[in-house]
Amino acid sequence: MRLTTNWWLPICGALGAVILLAPTLTFGNDAGAFLLSILLAAVIGVTLMIVVIIELCKPQRQGKPVLAMICIFLSLSWLLFKSADYLRRSTRWMVYSRSYKAQVLHQSNSSDGTLKHIEWDDWGFPGAGYTTVYLVFDPNNGLADAARTGISGKLNGIPCQVVRVHRLESNWYTVLFYTDTDWNDCS
Numbered sequence: 034m035r036l037t038t039n040w041w042l043p044i045c046g047a048l049g050a051v052i053l054l055a056p057t058l059t060f061g062n063d064a065g066a067f068l069l070s071i072l073l074a075a076v077i078g079v080t081l082m083i084v085v086i087i088e089l090c091k092p093q094r095q096g097k098p099v100l101a102m103i104c105i106f107l108s109l110s111w112l113l114f115k116s117a118d119y120l121r122r123s124t125r126w127m128v129y130s131r132s133y134k135a136q137v138l139h140q141s142n143s144s145d146g147t148l149k150h151i152e153w154d155d156w157g158f159p160g161a162g163y164t165t166v167y168l169v170f171d172p173n174n175g176l177a178d179a180a181r182t183g184i185s186g187k188l189n190g191i192p193c194q195v196v197r198v199h200r201l202e203s204n205w206y207t208v209l210f211y212t213d214t215d216w217n218d219c220s
Contacts, residue, residue, distance in 0.1 A: 039088065039098035046106035049077045054113040058121050062156040062164070081106060126201045134205070137170045148190035150216060153207050162212040169206045176206045193219035 053073050056066035081102070088099045113120075126133075133151065140149045149170040157163030169176065175189050180200040187194050188208075193216070197209040210216075 039095055042084070042088070042098040042102040043105050045084065046081070046102035046104070047109055049081060049106050050109035050113060053077055053110055054117055057117045058113070061121055061154050062118075064156065064158040077106075122199060122201070122207060126205075130201070130205075133168055134170075137168060146190060147192055147216075150208075157212070164212045165210050165215050167208045167210070167216060168201075169208050171204055171206055174204055176200070176208070180206060192216060 053070060056069040056073070060066035085099050085103070089096070133153075136151050137149045140151075143149070150167045152165060153168040154166040155163060169191070171177075171190065176198050177200060178184065179188055179195075179198040183197065185194070185196050188198070191208060193210055193214050195208050196211055199207045199209075201207060
C-alpha cells in the first residue's frame with residue numbers, strides 16, 4: 034500500500050475538530066466559549082475550504098485524502114459535541130475531585146436536611162438567564178435513582194426542582210438546576 038503525499042489531510046480534519054470544541058471542553062457552556070467556538074468554526078471552515086480548493090486544483094489531485102479530512106472533521110466534531118459535557122465533567126472530577134471533596138466535606142451539617150454542596154459550574158447570558166450546576170455529597174446515595182433513570186423534579190435533600198442528576202462516584206453527584214434557579218432561590 035502506497036502512502037500518499039497528503040497523509041496530513043485527515044490529521045488536519047481531526048485537529049480542526051479538537052480545536053473547534055476546545056473552548057466548550059475547557060470552559061463548558063459559557064457564553065464566551067460559545068462565541069469563541071463560533072469564531073473558531075468560521076476560521077477552521079474557511080481554512081479547510083482553502084485546503085480543499087488547493088488540493089483539488091493540483092494536477093495530480095487526490096480526492097480520497099480530502100474526503101477523509103472532511104469526513105473526519107465532521108464526524109469527530111459531532112462526536113465531541115455530543116460528549117463534551119461528559120468529557121468535561123469526567124476530566125474535571127478526575128483532576129480536581131480531592132479539592133472539591135475537601136471543600137464540601139468542610140461544611141457543617143444542615144439542620145434542615147439539605148445535602149452538603151458547592152457550586153460546580155454555571156453559564157448564562159444577560160437576557161437568556163443563568164444556569165447553575167452543584168456538586169452534591171449524598172452520604173446515603175439517595176440521588177442514585179435520579180442519576181440512573183434521568184428523573185427530574187423535586188428530590189430529597191435538595192431545596193429546588195432539578196433538571197438532571199449525574200453520578201460522579203459513590204455519594205458524589207452533579208445536580209443541574211433550572212435556569213435562573215439556585216440553591217437559595219427556587220423562584
